[in-house]
Amino acid sequence: xxxxxxxxxxxxxxxxxxxxxxxxxxxxxxxxxxxxxxxxxxxxxxxxxxxxxxxxxxxxxxxxxxxxxxxxxxxxxxxxxxxxxxxxxxxxxxxxxxxxxxxxxxxxxxxxxxxxxxxxxxxxxxxxxxxxxxxxxxxxxxxxxxxxxxxxxxxxxxxxxxxxxxxxxxxxxxxxxxxxxxxxxxxxxxxxxxxxxxxxxxxxxxxxxxxxxxxxxxxxxxxxxxxxxxxxxxxxxxxxxxxxxxxxxx
Numbered sequence: 042x043x044x045x046x047x048x049x050x051x052x053x054x055x056x057x058x059x060x061x062x063x064x065x066x067x068x069x070x071x072x073x074x075x076x077x078x079x080x081x082x083x084x085x086x087x088x089x090x091x092x093x094x095x096x097x098x099x100x101x102x103x104x105x106x107x108x109x110x111x112x113x114x115x116x117x118x119x120x121x122x123x124x125x126x127x128x129x130x131x132x133x134x135x136x137x138x139x140x141x142x143x144x145x146x147x148x149x150x151x152x153x154x155x156x157x158x159x160x161x162x163x164x165x166x167x168x169x170x171x172x173x174x175x176x177x178x179x180x181x182x183x184x185x186x187x188x189x190x191x192x193x194x195x196x197x198x199x200x201x202x203x204x205x206x207x208x209x210x211x212x213x214x215x216x217x218x219x220x221x222x223x224x225x226x227x228x229x230x231x232x233x234x235x236x237x238x239x240x241x242x243x244x245x246x247x248x249x250x251x252x253x254x255x256x257x258x259x260x261x262x263x264x265x266x267x268x269x270x271x272x273x274x275x276x277x278x279x280x281x282x283x284x285x286x287x288x289x290x291x
Contacts, residue, residue, distance in 0.1 A: 045073040068257045072269045075226045082230025105167045112160040119154035126152020148214050165219025166227045187228035194221035246274045
């Protein structure tokens with residue numbers, strides 16, 4: 042998936058003439074970053090499972106502080122690019138500071154520093170998890186909130202060029218953030234650690250992955266959530282899947 046993320050920004054598929062293969066590549070591109078959110082949720086859940094309330098809260102606090110430190114460090118590293126971008130755009134000092142801090146706090150992106158949106162999305166997602174666990178919200182409600190955010194996301198995109206949409210996008214610029222991308226995908230991984238979500242069948246899981254790709258190729262809404270869930274499930278079953286193939290071949 043890290044290689045796929047590199048491919049997203051280097052466009053090796055631009056030489057492909059086969060429309061079918063290009064569509065498959067686009068599907069891979071669309072689940073590359075979500076894959077990392079799901080895996081992060083999976084490992085976060087694995088760390089806190091079976092612990093008491095205080096231990097869970099303490100671990101999430103430490104986890105969050107580590108991500109915040111990373112975000113601040115990389116924001117400083119990218120600061121020269123941001124300064125260059127604002128000089129190039131010839132903005133006033135007041136507007137420069139306003140836009141810069143808006144981008145750092147709400148967007149996670151300044152000039153040539155677009156990768157930082159992922160870290161900010163992780164921070165926002167972690168804060169949501171912290172609040173929900175702090176107030177002992179049940180997993181079913183957490184999943185319901187994640188689904189609502191995932192459904193709201195495309196609706197917000199339709200509000201562009203409206204007053205409400207202008208207000209939202211003037212603040213956040215995009216729906217690619219911790220609310221509508223980070224938390225819903227992390228919630229998938231968070232639940233996958235639970236026994237009732239991990240009773241995978243190798244064949245059915247792989248079939249689900251194939252079906253979800255077909256749905257994505259036909260632009261079926263929410264299919265990418267199913268695809269990334271199935272992909273992580275298949276990865277977690279790779280040893281069993283390899284054994285299954287060997288037995289079939291033999």
